[in-house]
Structure formats: structure tokens, C-alpha cells
Amino acid sequence: MHFLVVFRMVPDVVEELEVAPGGKSLETEYLRMIASESDDHALEEALLLKERHGGSVTVVAADAPELDDALFSALAKGADRVVKITGAEFGLSTSRMAGIVAATIRHTPGLLPADLILTGTQAIDDLDGLIAPLLGFHLGLPSLGIVTSVECQPACGAAVVTREFPDGVRGQFEIPLPAVLGVQAAEKPPRYVPVAKVRAAMKSGRIEEVPAPEPAVAPSLEIVRMSKPVPLSHAEMLEGDPEMAAAELCKMLAGRGLL
């Protein structure tokens, strides 16, 4: 079976984010980019499926800072082929990115046929839509999001997929193959790969580069401004070292009848 994984890089929000001088985008100078968390889970699920059913895993991603590291890491984890789409401009538009990725998947030799296309269910910058349903739309394939497990049944040309609902409830769906899945969490935590293995992948592996195809004119949003949220309320901050703050918190909670 062939599993295609679509990867995105997003800002690492553990770092402080700043607005660029124009007031409409992020300041990129100190931005650290990482693979979108649920995309990492999508890759893990694809690798688990490959281990179970055999076949190959191909990762496709639009170029972004620090993408090469993520792609070499994917090779080190067990991906067979990694493809970087170069020269694409999409700003903060997932719908434009989805159009470019879908066209690349269609036109790059060997990316299709794929039995499953897996990607993260939602990224922190999906301002104008989610990539899995958009890829499904462009490629004419069914899609399902918030997926937490996949059981391929190649003999019947279908997969049984579990997705999340609220309150810890999950729902089981049967989806015909090929399909696009938005993965929330893989069946196991994403595997750890030692730095030495990534370095080895950098030496022996190869990132294929394909130029971005001209996408059809995609509708886009107009960002008027971007800013850090101004909270309507703010916690009462307790200062001092941990012991002092802990003592103060005890007093406050006792005052509310909570201790």
C-alpha cells in the first residue's frame, strides 16, 4: 500500500511571537518553525500502517524554514521518499496551500496512486480552512478528520477509521479507499529518532524538489491586522519564589473556602 503524508511547518508557540511592522503578519526574524503537531501524528500513523500492511510512505510538504530538518527526520523514522514543493507563496492561507499541494500530488510522478493521504486534523494557523477536507475536495476523495486510529482493509478497498467526538466518545466510520484522513493522534505517540540517525539520513537520504504548480486562483482572506490578544480579565499574579507564592496561594484559596 502507498501512504502519502502531507506535512506543514508552523511557528513554535512555546517561543514568544511578535507582530511584524506592517501589523498584519508575524515577525519572522526570530520565529522558530516546527512540524505541526498533528502532522507528526499523521506521519506516525502512516509508519504504523506501513509496518502492518507493507508498502511505502511518501512525505510531501511545501517549503518553509526548517522543513529540511523535519523531512530528514521523517526519512530517519522510516519514510521512503520525501518531496519538497518549492517556490510556493501562500502566506496564512491553508486553502491556497491545499490547492498547491493537491496539484503537486496530481502532477508529480509516483505520488499517485496512494491508498491513503494522511495529514494533521488541524494546525494552529488554519485560518481559512482545514487541509484534509480541502485536499479531499481538490482530489475528489472522501475525507474524515479528528482520526485516532485506522484499520485498512485492502481486500474490501476500505478502511475502518475511528474519530473523536466530545466527552471521550469516539465514532467508527467505514471509508472507501483512497481517502484523505485528518489525524488527531496516532495509535502510539510519535516515535523518537536519535540525532545520529537523522544525521545518517542527511548523508544518505535525498529530498526531492518539485516546483510549485500554478494553482487555480484560490479565494483568500484579507487580514486587516494581527495583534496579541488583550485579555478581558487577568489572573491575580502571586509573586515571589515558589515557597512564597505557594504560601500566598494557600491563603487565597483558604479565603475562598477551598482548603
Add this chain to the structure above:
Amino acid sequence: MEGDTWVLVEHWRGRVTETTFETLALGRELADSLGGRLVAVLLGHQCASLAAQLAAADGVLCGEHDALAEPSPESYAEALHQLSSARSPAAVLIPLTNVTLGIGTLLGARLGLPAVNFCKDLRVSGGNLEATCTIYGGKMEAVVAIRRQPAVLGIWPGVRPVDKGRLTGAPPVENVPVTLPQPQARFRRYLEPEAGDIDISQVECLVAVGRGIQDKQNLAVAEELAASLGGAVCGSRPVIDQGWLPLSRQVGKSGANVKARLYIAAGISGAPEHVEGIRQAGTIVAVNTDPHAPIFSFAHYGIVADAIEFLPAFTEAVRKRKQGA
């Protein structure tokens, strides 16, 4: 931009969700600004009886079809596409939860319009609709101008108080036909959460841990605090995905909505998906190394510290206080 404001009624397993009422409250403000009607769009199968709960709207558009019996993004998007193409609303508001995820994106794609995700507020400015969207895990807000209609808007839970949009009565109901194929992704069954563990939605005191706890071994400091407070440990999504705590302990979007009297969020940044689950909690204490973490705008008390250092100090202070009492 003119026309009606539509709110897709999110209902699941026979119940209208609270997010629907919150969205109706926001929709009322928008409808008044645009000078159109507020219409609740009730799609489903044998769901017409739910209309009586939707009196906050000026009217209910009810489309029933067996392909809409379970939440299927493709069927709901197609039904909304048919209705909105025929009636040209100004805006379609869709709650953004695990029930409805994907519907807005697909509707936008079918209409050839961008869907606007992550909306926390809407207003009309110079005749255009502007949406304020929370992005980057709650760390930034983007204001987006929408010039083409219908505006397809995904609305975060919690944008307005539930009670502002929950009115029972007899709103005028118009039944509309929808023609749908069976969805390609076919629903089979629900898998209920595993029983046996404690029900964190019923626990009065919760110590919640997030990514800031760094390692499974550090859970011990949270367990000790929970023991000293007579409570339980729960966690945000990354902790559950790492397998450090079972799914039954997850708080937020896919997990439990908790009502604890005391909720201590340790090493949790406060992404919208987590905050969704703690809106009914009583007193919230946040411990985070990042003084700008969004959780501090939801908490009552905040401490800028490493949770791994603070929790043992707090446990000690609680023990001392209890011994002294």
C-alpha cells in the same frame, strides 16, 4: 453585505449543544447589525422536535434526511450548500467543535469562498463583516475582512453566554427539502469511553498537567498535590497523546468538561481547545513559566514558575496548613 444570518444548529445524540446557544447569541448581534433575520438551520434526521429550543432565532429552517442522521461533514456541507445557494444568506455561522469540524471548510470549498476559522467575535464595519480570529494556539488574534457572501464562519465555543441564546418557545419553522446521496464515510457505531477510572467531570478538585510537566516521571509531583488536596490528576491533550495519562483524564475539546471547584492548571498554556473544557470550573489557578501564556487570562490566580518546582512547594504549604488547622 446584506441578508439573513444563519446559525447551523449543532446537535448530537438528540441534544442541542451549548455551543449552539452561544453561537445564536452572537448571531443575534450580527443579524441586528446587518438588518436581516437570525435563522437557525436545523439539519438532521427526525430532529424537528428540537426546534422548540431555538426560540432565540427569528425562524428555523429545518431540513431532514437520513444521510444527516449522524454528524457527517460531507452531508452537512452539501445540505448547507444547497440551502445557501438557493437563499443567499449574508453569513453562515458554524460551531467549531468535534461534532461539526470540517463542515465549514467543505462548505467554503463548494461555494468557492474561503471559510473563516477560529472566530471569537464578529462585527460589521463600513458595510463589511470583520471577524476576529484566535490563532497560533491562542497567542495571536487576526482581524479578517470578508467582502463576499455568504461569509462562512467557524465559531469557537464560549463566544457568548449560553443563556443569552437559549430560549424556548415556538419559533416559526419552515421545512425545506434536501436531496443527498449517502455519505462516503459511513457511520458504523459509537465507542463509549472506557469505564472503571474516576469520572473527572465529577471531581471537586483537579490538578491538571500539560506539556510543561516535561516528562512522565514528573507526574508524581501532581499526584502528590492531588492527594494532599483530596483531588485527582487530569491533563491536556499533549499529556494524553504521549500516553502519560489515560484518555479518561483528558480535559477539553475531545475530553471532559470539568466542573471542579478548584482547578490547578500546571504547565498548560491555555489553548482554546483546553479552555473549552474548564469554562464551568470554579476557581482556576495557573502555573506557567511563560508570563504571556493565554491561561493567565482565564485563571483567577497565576504564578509564573516552573510547575515542577512550584507544585512540591504548594503541596508542602497545603500539608502544613492542614496540620495546623
